[in-house]
Amino acid sequence: MDGDALYSIGDLARRTGLTVKTVRFYSDRGIVPPTDRSPAGYRLYDIDAVARLDLVRTLRDLGLDLPTIRKVVDREISFPEVAAAHAEALATQIRMLRLRRAVLTAVARRGSTPEELDLMHKLAKLSEDERRRLIGDFLDTAFGGLDPTAGFAGIRRSMTPELPDNPETEQVEAWVELAELSQDPDFRAAMRRTAEQHAAERAQGGAEGLRRDAAAIVRDLAGPALVGGIDRVSAQADPVVAAVTAQYADLSGRPDDAGLRRRLLSILETANDPRRERYLKLLAVINDWPAPESLAPVFDWFIQALRARIPGTAYCGDQ
Numbered sequence: 588m589d590g591d592a593l594y595s596i597g598d599l600a601r602r603t604g605l606t607v608k609t610v611r612f613y614s615d616r617g618i619v620p621p622t623d624r625s626p627a628g629y630r631l632y633d634i635d636a637v638a639r640l641d642l643v644r645t646l647r648d649l650g651l652d653l654p655t656i657r658k659v660v661d662r663e664i665s666f667p668e669v670a671a672a673h674a675e676a677l678a679t680q681i682r683m684l685r686l687r688r689a690v691l692t693a694v695a696r697r698g699s700t701p702e703e704l705d706l707m708h709k710l711a712k713l714s715e716d717e718r719r720r721l722i723g724d725f726l727d728t729a730f731g732g733l734d735p736t737a738g739f740a741g742i743r744r745s746m747t748p749e750l751p752d753n754p755e756t757e758q759v760e761a762w763v764e765l766a767e768l769s770q771d772p773d774f775r776a777a778m779r780r781t782a783e784q785h786a787a788e789r790a791q792g793g794a795e796g797l798r799r800d801a802a803a804i805v806r807d808l809a810g811p812a813l814v815g816g817i818d819r820v821s822a823q824a825d826p827v828v829a830a831v832t833a834q835y836a837d838l839s840g841r842p843d844d845a846g847l848r849r850r851l852l853s854i855l856e857t858a859n860d861p862r863r864e865r866y867l868k869l870l871a872v873i874n875d876w877p878a879p880e881s882l883a884p885v886f887d888w889f890i891q892a893l894r895a896r897i898p899g900t901a902y903c904g905d906q
Contacts, residue, residue: 593623593631603640610640618643618657649673682753686711689759710766711759715750718766722747725769729778737789739782746866748873761872768869774862781863784854788839801854804834806882809889819892828892848897852890859886 596614600607613619614630619639621630639660646656651673658664690711694704713721726746730739750762768774788800812827835851836843859882867879894900 591633593633594636595625596630596632599632599636599640602637603644605640605644613640613643616653616657618653618660650677678753683712685754685756686759689756690763692756693760693763706767707763710763713766718748718750718762721766722769725775725778728775730782733782733786734790737786739786746870748870750873751875754873758873758875761869765866765869765873768862768866771862774860774866777857777860778863781857781860784857788854801835801851802858802882802886804831804838805855805889806885808834809892810885813885813888819888820895824892825896828889828896831889832893845897848893849900852893852897852900855886855890855893859883859890 594602596607596610599605600610603610610619614621614632619632619636622633622636623631625631642660643656646659651659651669655664655669659666659669690704690707693699693707697703699707726743730743733739748762748765750758754762785800808831809827812824817823817827832843832848832851836847839847841847841850861883864879864881864883870876871878
């Protein structure tokens with residue numbers, strides 16, 4: 588057939604691979620209108636109808652709705668414009684599907700109750716601004732009103748999650764858990780105590796105290812003892828404990844006595860909260876940072892070593 592030939596619905600269906608019912612449907616919707624009618628009143632189509640149907644099929648496969656397809660084939664709107672809008676819509680759908688998958692995966696793994704599921708779903712659906720407000724409220728509770736010279740602005744930035752536009756499932760799961768954790772009243776109170784102790788230590792330690800704190804001293808001086816397998820209550824641990832308390836006393840401007848050791852013990856026990864470490868691990872997943880070093884083993888070792896050397900303080904044994 589040449590370019591001037593006309594095709595019946597059956598011919599058009601055979602040329603395009605569509606069913607007669609489908610061709611008639613698009614014709615009834617005005618998407619592929621007939622060019623003419625036969626003497627018997629049957630619809631006839633020209634060669635352009637073949638091209639239009641091929642385009643319609645492609646657009647339908649891409650998920651476009653019929654009103655939009657009609658505008659494209661009638662050139663009321665350009666296909667690049669439609670493609671851009673549809674791509675953005677698909678991106679939004681993909682993000683939502685990832686959120687749903689992450690929530691369902693977390694529910695299955697944790698055995699969540701219906702109430703927890705509802706909370707997790709709400710947390711996962713928060714917008715970027717809503718996520719920032721939620722975490723901002725948590726950080727305000729922890730650091731608000733404290734001495735700004737104690738470095739809290741930097742700490743706040745380092746504790747702020749930044750969920751990417753197209754997060755991996757693991758990042759969404761981490762965000763949901765971190766958001767839940769940030770709303771825990773006990774954890775909020777513990778973070779506030781840690782911040783207040785940090786501010787007090789920095790205020791008393793002067794310029795040197797701004798560079799090193801109790802946690803850093805314990806990490807650097809007690810870490811090798813832990814790695815070396817030294818028993819925390821043995822005589823071999825005595826010089827390690829003495830070195831830590833002496834350096835801490837020097838930084839804080841206090842005598843190295845039982846009172847200072849009790850103070851140091853309180854600071855370390857507050858800092859050694861497993862929820863804080865969990866928050867930092869989740870934060871690293873969300874922000875795609877390297878996993879943070881766990882200080883829990885060295886803190887556990889030194890806390891028990893210190894307890895054993897403070898009169899009247901019970902030693903808890905191996906934990």
